[in-house]
Amino acid sequence: MSFQNPVFIPGPTNMPEAIRKACDMPTIDHRSPLFGQILHPARAGVQEILKSETAEIFIFPSTGTGGWETALTNTLSAGDTVLAARNGMFSHRWIDMCLRHELNVKIVETPWGHGLPADRYEEILKADTAHQIKVVLATHNETATGVKSDIAAVRKALDAANHPALLFVDGVSSIGSMDFRFDEWGVDVAVTGSQKGFMLPAGLAIVGFSQKALDASKTAQLPRTFFDIADMTKGYAANAYPYTPAVGLMNGLLLATETLLKEGLDNVFARHTRIASGVRAAVDAWGLELCAATPDVYSDTVSAIKTPEGFNATDIVTHAAEQYGVAFGVGLGEVSGKVFRIGHLGSMTDVMALSGIATAEMCMVDLGLDIKLGSGVAAAQEYYRSTTGLMLKSAA
Numbered sequence: 001m002s003f004q005n006p007v008f009i010p011g012p013t014n015m016p017e018a019i020r021k022a023c024d025m026p027t028i029d030h031r032s033p034l035f036g037q038i039l040h041p042a043r044a045g046v047q048e049i050l051k052s053e054t055a056e057i058f059i060f061p062s063t064g065t066g067g068w069e070t071a072l073t074n075t076l077s078a079g080d081t082v083l084a085a086r087n088g089m090f091s092h093r094w095i096d097m098c099l100r101h102e103l104n105v106k107i108v109e110t111p112w113g114h115g116l117p118a119d120r121y122e123e124i125l126k127a128d129t130a131h132q133i134k135v136v137l138a139t140h141n142e143t144a145t146g147v148k149s150d151i152a153a154v155r156k157a158l159d160a161a162n163h164p165a166l167l168f169v170d171g172v173s174s175i176g177s178m179d180f181r182f183d184e185w186g187v188d189v190a191v192t193g194s195q196k197g198f199m200l201p202a203g204l205a206i207v208g209f210s211q212k213a214l215d216a217s218k219t220a221q222l223p224r225t226f227f228d229i230a231d232m233t234k235g236y237a238a239n240a241y242p243y244t245p246a247v248g249l250m251n252g253l254l255l256a257t258e259t260l261l262k263e264g265l266d267n268v269f270a271r272h273t274r275i276a277s278g279v280r281a282a283v284d285a286w287g288l289e290l291c292a293a294t295p296d297v298y299s300d301t302v303s304a305i306k307t308p309e310g311f312n313a314t315d316i317v318t319h320a321a322e323q324y325g326v327a328f329g330v331g332l333g334e335v336s337g338k339v340f341r342i343g344h345l346g347s348m349t350d351v352m353a354l355s356g357i358a359t360a361e362m363c364m365v366d367l368g369l370d371i372k373l374g375s376g377v378a379a380a381q382e383y384y385r386s387t388t389g390l391m392l393k394s395a396a
């Protein structure tokens with residue numbers, strides 16, 4: 001017997017039935033024009049979702065982490081300097097990867113719960129008159145803390161300093177769910193994966209390169225084989241990969257891009273904002289607070305919710321899994337045990353969110369927290385009632 005509940009983890013996300021089925025296909029020759037009929041439109045769909053006219057899209061059988069590695073190894077050489085802020089587990093892991101590749105990382109320690117400090121970036125970039133910094137890293141949406149950062153402000157910092165460094169953006173938990181503007185923000189490499197906004201199983205690293213990043217790849221010395229974009233470019237010209245592509249996932253990606261674009265990106269973003277706002281109304285009704293410090297950094301794809309001092313937030317996640325068969329996200333790193341996370345991205349509706357809020361509420365009451373059953377659900381219901389129409393509009 002299967003008790004199928006939606007998941008409320010911020011990836012992998014729930015899969016629409018049609019997209020799941022699109023991944024399940026008979027074997028085709030992956031070096032044939034038939035594969036090209038999947039590969040090229042899928043890349044074009046990703047480019048449109050990134051809001052770019054010109055980004056080169058590369059898709060590897062990997063995950064978001066492989067996307068980070070693609071960005072670094074194709075553009076940098078050992079000893080190069082990278083500027084990065086650490087404000088959560090995912091920015092931390094990208095920094096760690098830089099260090100393992102013998103890059104020199106200028107780390108701006110930033111309180112978890114805060115966004116990227118664009119003003120500090122600007123000061124550091126202005127002081128770097130020798131232009132030692134080759135790349136600026138920015139995590140658009142810190143999935144560990146539920147914090148979004150202002151990428152346009154990071155671009156402004158680079159421009160204000162008249163600095164030529166490349167801008168790399170981790171959009172793993174934002175792209176396809178929150179507004180992302182590759183061209184307008186002057187992004188040089190954007191990184192994402194298949195299992196979050198694209199509503200697919202894990203298994204694809206999806207990256208976009210600007211012309212400037214492609215140019216940097218011509219002189220970059222870091223070793224790369226599997227993630228070499230030059231090999232991939234040659235393959236694409238012949239409807240192929242340098243190795244065997246994940247054909248079924250690519251077919252799913254094609255449908256996922258079509259599905260998102262048919263809903264309309266503005267509708268997709270508005271849906272995520274609306275669902276997230278209902279979750280935040282519930283958190284407020286519970287008398288709890290988000291890890292995200294201020295409303296301007298609230299993420300529309302994941303909420304990290306702080307539990308009272310002395311209470312182990314991970315107990316909520318364990319209890320939800322054991323008692324109700326529902327998955328929430330645990331706190332990671334510095335906020336382990338202090339927060340639990342409700343993922344609300346991808347294939348999600350207000351009605352699904354209500355079931356997640358209701359389950360979180362049952363768990364907290366079961367575990368003795370001073371919360372009234374139904375309080376968060378009612379707050380979210382009021383919010384959703386007052387903002388109807390979006391679901392119908394986007395389905396039309």
Ligand SMILES: *Cc1c(COP(=O)(O)O)cnc(C)c1O
Pocket residue numbers: 011063064065066090139141142143170171172173193202
């Ligand atoms: C999930 C996630 C990653 C890691 O992606 P994997 O697909 O698990 O390798 C990186 N960055 C952010 C912001 C994420 O949410």
